[in-house]
Structure formats: C-alpha cells, structure tokens
Amino acid sequence: MVRKNRYQQYSEPLPERGPVESLIYWRDPKKSGPVFGGVLLVLLALTYFSLISVVAYLSLLGLTGTISFRIYKNIVQAVQKTGDGHPFKDLLEFDVSLPQEKVKEVSEVAVAHINAAVVELRRLFLVEDLVDSIKFGVLLWTLTYLGAWFNGMTLIIIAWVALFSLPKVYETNKTQIDANLEIVRTKLAEITSKVKAAIPIGKKAEEKKDQ
Incomplete structure (x- = not known):
C-alpha cells in the first residue's frame, strides 16, 4: 500500500522552479x-x-x-x-547589469559545491572508505574508455542533448523509471553490503565508527 502511494506521488507533474527548468522540460x-x-x-x-x-x-x-x-x-x-x-x-x-545580491548568492552556492567536492575527493583518494574508493576507481577507469571513444566537445554535445531530452522522458515515464531505479538501488545496496562484509578493512572501519 505504501509503495502504491509513493508511485502515485511520482506520477504527479514536477513543480516549476524557474525559467531554466521551463526550458529543459519544454513547457514552451x-x-x-x-x-x-x-x-x-x-x-x-x-x-x-x-x-x-x-x-x-x-x-x-x-x-x-x-x-x-x-x-x-x-x-x-x-x-x-x-x-x-x-x-x-x-x-x-x-x-543588463548583474544584481550584486544575485551574483553573491550564486558565488556562495558555487563555493559551497566546490568545498563539498574537494572534501569528497580527499575522502576518495585517501581511501577513507575502501569500497567507495574502489567504486570511484571503477568510474575513473570507465572514463578512460569514454575519453578514448569521444573527445571533450562530443561529450558536451551529448550532455546538452541529454539535458533537453532525459528530463522530459523521465517526467513522462516517472513511475516506471522510479520502480526500476528502486530495484537497481536495492541490488547495489545488497552487493555493497556483501563486499564490505567480506573485506576485513571495511569491518575494522565500521568497528571504529561504532566505538
């Protein structure tokens, strides 16, 4: 019953947040x-x-x-x-001048994201969590193949096309996509738990956190 209500909630249209979202979702x-x-x-x-x-x-x-x-x-x-x-x-x-308050607000948001990214990269490169660092390594390894197949401009073009297509596709098929993503997330969580349980380093790290 809870799952049904959640999917009913997913079927509702996404709220409008501003002109950028209006462009991406092809409102006009x-x-x-x-x-x-x-x-x-x-x-x-x-x-x-x-x-x-x-x-x-x-x-x-x-x-x-x-x-x-x-x-x-x-x-x-x-x-x-x-x-x-x-x-x-x-x-x-x-x-056409930029309002100072808006520039300050955007700058603060950008700095906050940069700081969060730096902290996360430090955590991954210095192997705070072994499983997370391994997953990050797999991602980097995948990017090497992407770099061999496509140049930077091609990836930007693909990203731009995806920006104006994927959100609309997701909005139209939200219920089915969320159901499948939930299954994938559950499987990944199970696999991650099994890997952490099988790695001694992961067990020691969890014991230290519990203490």
Missing part, C-alpha cells in the same frame, strides 16, 4: 526550441572551427543583422515621415 517549445537548437549549432561549429572563429563569425552575423535592420527602419521612417526613433531603443534602455 517556442522558447526551448531556439535555445536548444542555437546552442547545439554553436557546439557543432566548435567541433570544426576554433572558438575565436565561431565567436567572430557569430558576432559578425549579429552585427550585420542589426545594422541592416537599423538602415531599413531609417529608410522606412524617412519615406513615411514618422518619428519612431531608434528601433532598438527599448533594448538600449534595458538594464
């Missing part, structure tokens, strides 16, 4: 599509051209577009004898 395809396609296009361009070339060409393309639009609006205003003014007046008056 007219916004998510251009963001996903635009960034993907830039990432694909970076696989064939240098960063400087991509930035220069994109900037030149944008500048050409704004200059052309400005000249076009000036011609229209001269022919129609209207006083609409600068076509980008609203954008020029828009405040």
Whole structure:
C-alpha cells in the first residue's frame, strides 16, 4: 500500500522552479526550441572551427543583422515621415547589469559545491572508505574508455542533448523509471553490503565508527 502511494506521488507533474527548468522540460517549445537548437549549432561549429572563429563569425552575423535592420527602419521612417526613433531603443534602455545580491548568492552556492567536492575527493583518494574508493576507481577507469571513444566537445554535445531530452522522458515515464531505479538501488545496496562484509578493512572501519 505504501509503495502504491509513493508511485502515485511520482506520477504527479514536477513543480516549476524557474525559467531554466521551463526550458529543459519544454513547457514552451517556442522558447526551448531556439535555445536548444542555437546552442547545439554553436557546439557543432566548435567541433570544426576554433572558438575565436565561431565567436567572430557569430558576432559578425549579429552585427550585420542589426545594422541592416537599423538602415531599413531609417529608410522606412524617412519615406513615411514618422518619428519612431531608434528601433532598438527599448533594448538600449534595458538594464543588463548583474544584481550584486544575485551574483553573491550564486558565488556562495558555487563555493559551497566546490568545498563539498574537494572534501569528497580527499575522502576518495585517501581511501577513507575502501569500497567507495574502489567504486570511484571503477568510474575513473570507465572514463578512460569514454575519453578514448569521444573527445571533450562530443561529450558536451551529448550532455546538452541529454539535458533537453532525459528530463522530459523521465517526467513522462516517472513511475516506471522510479520502480526500476528502486530495484537497481536495492541490488547495489545488497552487493555493497556483501563486499564490505567480506573485506576485513571495511569491518575494522565500521568497528571504529561504532566505538
């Protein structure tokens, strides 16, 4: 009965947390599509051209577009004898400065994550828990194969596509995915417990913690 209620809770839609989540979950395809396609296009361009070339060409393309639009609006205003003014007046008056409180908040969150990562890496590299360090070693060993198969830019492109696809797939099939993940977590917990019980070092570490 408890399991059923939990799955019913999983079937509820995910709460909205902000514009980023709205983009990732494709709440408005007219916004998510251009963001996903635009960034993907830039990432694909970076696989064939240098960063400087991509930035220069994109900037030149944008500048050409704004200059052309400005000249076009000036011609229209001269022919129609209207006083609409600068076509980008609203954008020029828009405040693009970063709020100090938001920057401070983001910096504090980033520092907290960095500190937590440093502590965790120290724990893994200095083998505080043998089983965790072995699992970390297996992960690093897997990454060596990923590095041999894909370069960094390819992995970034895959991550970007996954960011805009996996969350939506998870939201749509939340109940089934959570049920399968629960089975996998239970199996991993059982295997980890058996490995720790079979390793003398793990037993000593647990005895010290109990004392």
